[in-house]
Amino acid sequence: MTAQIIDGNALARKVREEVAGRTQALKAKGVQPHLAILLVGEDPASQVYVKHKVADSEQTGLKATLERHPATMSEADLLARVKALNEDPSVHGILVQLPLPKHMDSHRVIETISPAKDVDGFHVASAGALMVGQPGFWPCTPYGCLKMLDSIGYDLKGKHAVVIGRSNIVGKPMAMMLLGRDATVTICHSRTKDLAAFTRQADVVVAAVGKRDVLTRDMVKPGAVVIDVGMNRNDEGKLCGDVDFAGVQQVAGWITPVPGGVGPMTRAMLLANTIEAAERAAG
Ligand code: GUN
Numbered sequence: 001m002t003a004q005i006i007d008g009n010a011l012a013r014k015v016r017e018e019v020a021g022r023t024q025a026l027k028a029k030g031v032q033p034h035l036a037i038l039l040v041g042e043d044p045a046s047q048v049y050v051k052h053k054v055a056d057s058e059q060t061g062l063k064a065t066l067e068r069h070p071a072t073m074s075e076a077d078l079l080a081r082v083k084a085l086n087e088d089p090s091v092h093g094i095l096v097q098l099p100l101p102k103h104m105d106s107h108r109v110i111e112t113i114s115p116a117k118d119v120d121g122f123h124v125a126s127a128g129a130l131m132v133g134q135p136g137f138w139p140c141t142p143y144g145c146l147k148m149l150d151s152i153g154y155d156l157k158g159k160h161a162v163v164i165g166r167s168n169i170v171g172k173p174m175a176m177m178l179l180g181r182d183a184t185v186t187i188c189h190s191r192t193k194d195l196a197a198f199t200r201q202a203d204v205v206v207a208a209v210g211k212r213d214v215l216t217r218d219m220v221k222p223g224a225v226v227i228d229v230g231m232n233r234n235d236e237g238k239l240c241g242d243v244d245f246a247g248v249q250q251v252a253g254w255i256t257p258v259p260g261g262v263g264p265m266t267r268a269m270l271l272a273n274t275i276e277a278a279e280r281a282a283g
Pocket residue numbers: 049095096097098099120140
């Protein structure tokens with residue numbers, strides 16, 4: 001058996017088209033959806049990420065404002081900027097790019113963002129809303145993974161999903177989203193003993209550890225859906241995920257590639273959250 005590929009690039013394009021349509025509809029009502037991005041310092045990876053976020057937004061018709069601040073900025077000044085953006089009715093989404101310089105408390109900064117503008121879905125209020133099934137904003141990566149499952153018409157009801165990784169922004173919210181679809185969910189992590197014993201029972205495996213070859217062919221039930229959240233480099237320096245793609249592809253029913261899988265979906269879901277924030281604000 002060779003797994004079918006879930007094409008993240010193609011699906012992300014569809015999501016962007018849908019966002020572009022909703023953006024046009026809001027603009028017709030006189031509302032320009034607007035994402036404010038705050039970048040503090042000069043982390044090279046962050047610079048690339050924010051550039052993509054601005055370009056993605058503009059391509060979809062969303063306005064994106066990138067505020068660059070020096071690494072020497074005080075936390076108090078950053079909090080003041082976030083509060084000003086909270087109060088600014090022309091701004092619908094606020095994203096503070098992480099990591100922040102070491103002298104700042106990232107948690108305190110994120111908690112200062114208004115939950116109504118928390119398009120990253122990192123605020124405790126957003127996590128709580130997901131937990132209790134109330135409207136809020138879902139973190140972009142697990143939200144994108146769920147969209148990928150939806151794109152193949154996968155019915156999660158009664159299925160066993162194993163999430164490997166317990167981060168606050170991927171593993172834990174992913175588990176909540178899957179539970180919300182009536183799946184049975186097991187959360188494993190890098191220290192789980194006999195991980196294969198869990199994954200071999202899984203109808204769906206989401207790998208989000210950040211380490212190559214976390215999931216190999218022998219660990220996957222034939223026909224399972226495998227979602228690879230990892231972003232690593234192999235020995236040749238090429239981008240790879242957490243999953244041994246070549247091996248797992250031989251047994252899985254569906255698999256997401258790296259690159260071209262979850263990555264583009266994460267980017268697309270930020271746009272989806274931003275248009276959602278603007279629509280909610282517009283009433
Ligand atoms: N740094 C790396 N990924 C992200 C993200 O999705 N959101 C923010 N705010 N910072 C990041």
